[in-house]
Amino acid sequence: MKKNQVDFVTLGCSKNLVDTESLMKQFEANGYHCVHDSKNPQGEIAVINTCGFIEAAKEESINTILEFVAAKKEGRLKRLYVMGCLSQRYQKELEQEIPEVDKFYGKFNYKQLLKDLGKEDVVTCDGLRHLTTPHHYAYIKIAEGCDRHCAYCAIPIMTGRHVSRPEEDILQEVRDLVTQGVVEFQVIAQELTYYGIDLDGKHHIAELISKMADIKGVKWIRLHYAYPNQFPLELLDVMREKKNVCRYLDIALQHISDNVLSRMHRHVTKAETIALLKTIRERVPGIHIRTTLMVGFPGETEEDFRELMDFVREQRFERMGAFTYSEEEGTYSAEHYKDDVPQEVKDRRLDELMALQQDISEEIEAAKVGKTMTVIIDRKEGPWYIGRTEFCSPDVDPEVLIPADEKPLHVGRFYQAKITGSEEFDLYATVV
Incomplete structure (x- = not known):
């Protein structure tokens, strides 16, 4: 066991990773040696940043906590702390079920951990991070929370309302990272395109990305987690005109059948979605679109699923991920819908959808040979x-x-x- 070493484990999305990196910087400023996602943790303190998005993510978080509890019982670890989305949502239950954890923190109060260890928040480190990614790229989180309230999603329950970071804070962080050798920036938020709405009711994402692209030393900017409803089309002009904004957009669509979209509370129709995709491709030639789709949502019929398959066949997404619906307590769909699609049907639909995408992906990648x-x-x-x-x-x-x-x-x-x-x-x- 190495004295003054803290082992950090990050589960879930890159937004969690940014939180871990901020906390690691603070620990280092207080004299600790920090290690991230080590295959062989040896520190006297461990901090696990959890995910609580869907059932599989919750399970992984719990299993990881239990592995470290076992290490603590065997005397290989002195103190164990847990933070992040899972403990934000289930803190009381976790405290009762896993008392071996020294303390649970949520998604926003994790800096309290330093004070609980008798240390101080180092003001000069605010906004700085210990990068765990390769030195040349970093994630930039531009907002927290989400105002969308899709029927299946527990994220607003965990993260609260959408809060945009001040533009100048973001740009200063990019400038600081450029001086450290970072050339590529993955811009992330729960809902990227909503940036600025909470500040003055207007979309400011295009303006922000344009200013980011103008910072000397920024070679690539890539955009993650847009939303199809009220998409700010001026962002496409920035993507087309700024050479260092990658022709890449991660936009989760979830489904295409109007029946399912309406039950999901997505506030967008099939016709609007198809029109938006056409506009994106016309205004940013050569763009690669990544999307995420869900099968087995309550009330999804075989006809709805066939409609989704046809949509994927027609759109030929360059990148696509998919998952089966899992009921999340506290969400609209858990409280108002019956989870009526059998698991074996969900699994079959997922397999069929991914097999189709595999063929499409193979053809798209093969077309690049010779370029x-x-x-x-x-x-x-x-x-x-x-x-x-x-x-x-x-x-x-x-x-x-x-x-x-x-x-x-x-x-x-x-x-x-x-x-x-x-x-x-x-x-x-x-x-x-």
């Missing part, structure tokens, strides 16, 4: 350098594999690479 693309190198792994194009977000999208024996490349640098081959999710290339 020369800009690639950023993320790491070296065995006989390969692993990189990404502007159309790929870290950890979720296809990667580009370049033979390491061709010539030495530098992690965090951009290269022109000719695509020589493709697999279902990855590309092979050689540096030009």
Whole structure:
């Protein structure tokens, strides 16, 4: 057990990762040595940042806590703290069920942990983070919370109303990170396109991204988690005109059948969704759209599902993830709908949808063979350098594999690479 070492574990989304990185910076300013997601935690203190989004995420969070409880019982750990979405929502229950945890914190009061250890919040570190990502890219969280209240979603229950960060704070954070060598920024929020609405009733996302793109040293900006209802179309002009704003948009659509969209409280129709996608593709030629879809929502008929399949076949999304509906207590759908689609039907629909997307993805990636693309190198792994194009977000999208024996490349640098081959999710290339 290493004295003054704190092991951090982050579960769930990149928004949680940003919170962990902020807390790690504060711990380091107080003289601690911090390690993130170590395969072999050896610190005397452990901090687990939990996710409570869906059943599978909750299970993973609980199992991780129990693993560390076992380590504490065996004397391999002195103190264990838990923070994040799961404990924000279920703090009382967790305190009763897992008393071995020294203290539970929520999503917003985690800095109290320092005070509970007899330490102070170091003001000069506010807004700074210990980056756990490779040195050349970082996540930038521009808002907390969500005002959308979709019928199935527990996130507003955990994170509260949408709160935009002040523009100048965000831009200053980007400038600070550029001085540390960060060149690529993944812009994240629960609902990116809502940015600014809580400040003065107007969308300010286009303005923010435009100013971010003008900061010297910012090479790539990628946008995550947009919403189709009241989408600010001026953002598309920024994406088209600013060369360092990647032609990539992560926009969760969830479904396409009007029956399901209405029951989900998505406040958007099939016709509006299709029109928006057409506009996005027309105004940003070559854009790669990532979406997330849900199957098995209460009341989803076989006809609704066939409509979803046809939609995916027609739209040919470059990137797509999907999951089955799981009932979340406290949500509108848990309280007002019967979870009436059997699990085996949900699973079959998910398999069918993902098999269709796999074929589409394979064809889209194969069409890149022979093209020369800009690639950023993320790491070296065995006989390969692993990189990404502007159309790929870290950890979720296809990667580009370049033979390491061709010539030495530098992690965090951009290269022109000719695509020589493709697999279902990855590309092979050689540096030009």
